[in-house]
Every structure is written in structure tokens, then in C-alpha cells.
Amino acid sequence: MWIESAGTGGSVHRRGGARVLAVFASLCLGLVPAVPASAAELTIRLCGMANRTGNLSIAVFSQAHAVEFTDALSRAFSVSVTLRLADAAPDAVLPLTIPLPPGKYAVRVIHDENANDILDRGGLVGLPKESYGYSRNARARVAAVQFDDAAVTLGSEPLAVDVRIAPWSLTGGDDSPCPP
Numbered sequence: 001m002w003i004e005s006a007g008t009g010g011s012v013h014r015r016g017g018a019r020v021l022a023v024f025a026s027l028c029l030g031l032v033p034a035v036p037a038s039a040a041e042l043t044i045r046l047c048g049m050a051n052r053t054g055n056l057s058i059a060v061f062s063q064a065h066a067v068e069f070t071d072a073l074s075r076a077f078s079v080s081v082t083l084r085l086a087d088a089a090p091d092a093v094l095p096l097t098i099p100l101p102p103g104k105y106a107v108r109v110i111h112d113e114n115a116n117d118i119l120d121r122g123g124l125v126g127l128p129k130e131s132y133g134y135s136r137n138a139r140a141r142v143a144a145v146q147f148d149d150a151a152v153t154l155g156s157e158p159l160a161v162d163v164r165i166a167p168w169s170l171t172g173g174d175d176s177p178c179p180p
Contacts, residue, residue, distance in 0.1 A: 039099045041158040044107055046094040047178035048164040049085065050131060054113035056083040056165070058096065063104040066147035072119050078105065084115075093178045095160075106150035107135035111165045133165040137175040140168065 046056060058081045061069045065076040079098055088094060110119045111131040120129040132140075134150040152161050162178040 038156055039101050040154050040156050041097050042100050042105065042152075042154050043095055043097045043158065043160040044109075044135070045160055045162045045178045046083075046096065046109060046133075046165060047162065048131075048133065048166050048174065049111055050167075051113070052085040052088050052090060054085060054111065054115045056085060056094075057110045057112050057117070058083065059108045060098065060100070061106050061108070061147065063147070063151070066106070066151075069106055069108065069147040069150075070144040072110075093180075100154055102155050104151050104153050105135070106147050106152070107161065107163055108145075108150070109133045109163050109165055128168045131165045131167045133163040135161045135163055137162060137164050137177070139166075139175055141170060 042060070044058065044060075046058075049056070059074075059077040060079040061076070062078045065074075065078070068074040068076040078100065081096060081098075083094065083096070109132060112118070113130055114120065119132065121127060122129045134145050135152050136150050138145045138149040152159060164174055164176065164178060166174055
């Protein structure tokens with residue numbers, strides 16, 4: 001499994017071979033600007049992928065960039081990580097841990113099955129063809145998920161959030177937590 005991460009400064013870093021994802025690279029590689037000593041860990045638990053093809057594109061947005069959260073092409077994230085799923089165990093919950101300063105954050109994940117770096121859309125109204133998910137398992141139905149629908153507050157203690165990746169559904173789909 002390959003991990004590719006980028007900060008808002010545009011730097012890209014690649015790491016390979018990890019089976020269990022505990023990524024502290026954002027702090028070690030300087031991807032999160034000015035992380036104070038009081039930074040806590042946000043663990044994102046990813047589940048529900050229909051297959052292990054392509055990539056998971058994970059973007060963590062801070063409240064300062066909440067207005068850009070719904071823009072699928074926005075680069076105003078605090079941290080971005082791309083996971084290549086080729087070696088991931090089927091049906092496994094994939095944990096990703098990132099140190100961040102305390103604050104309000106929302107996570108957006110796209111299962112980019114064809115690895116073309118975009119959320120493919122189709123049909124007359126441009127519905128997503130690829131699966132996606134948000135923190136708090138917020139689900140898009142008619143309109144896009146807003147920052148406050150997916151936001152979690154990270155204090156000084158570690159926090160774990162589940163993100164169930166699923167295809168678009170008018171009913172919102174499965175919003176159950178990831179298995180333990």
C-alpha cells in the first residue's frame with residue numbers, strides 16, 4: 001500500500017509498504033503548519049470500500065476553510081493523503097492517524113477507483129459514479145454535505161472518527177459506524 005501526502009504548500013511525499021496505517025508523517029514532514037506542542041491525534045477509521053482498486057483521497061479541512069469544503073476541486077485543506085489500496089486486506093478497517101492542533105475539522109474521502117484524481121460523475125445531473133464518505137458519516141442526498149454536517153471538534157485528547165465510504169444514494173446509504 002502506498003501513501004502519498006501533501007500539505008497546502010504543494011509538497012508531495014510518498015511512503016510504501018505499510019499494512020497498518022498510522023501516519024504521523026504530517027508532523028514529521030512539516031505538512032501541518034505550526035502544530036503546537038498541544039497537538040492531538042485525529043484518527044480517521046476508513047471502512048466500506050466495495051473493492052481494493054484505485055486510491056482513497058482523504059482531505060482534512062479546518063474551520064478556517066469551511067466554505068471550500070463542498071468544492072471537490074478545492075486545495076484549501078489542512079492535510080491531504082492519498083492511499084493506494086492494492087495491498088490492503090479485504091474488509092479491513094484502515095486507520096489513519098494525523099496530529100493536528102485543537103480545532104474544528106471535517107474529513108472528506110473519495111474512493112478514486114480508476115486513480116484519475118477526480119470524483120467521476122455521470123448522468124444528466126452529474127451524480128457521483130465513485131464512492132465517497134465524510135466524517136460523522138454525513139451523507140449527501142440532494143445537496144452536498146456541508147462543513148458543519150461533517151465537523152468534529154478536536155481538543156487536546158486523541159479523537160477517532162469513522163468514515164464509511166459508499167456510493168451515492170437518494171436515501172443516504174449506510175451511515176453505520178465502522179466495525180471494531
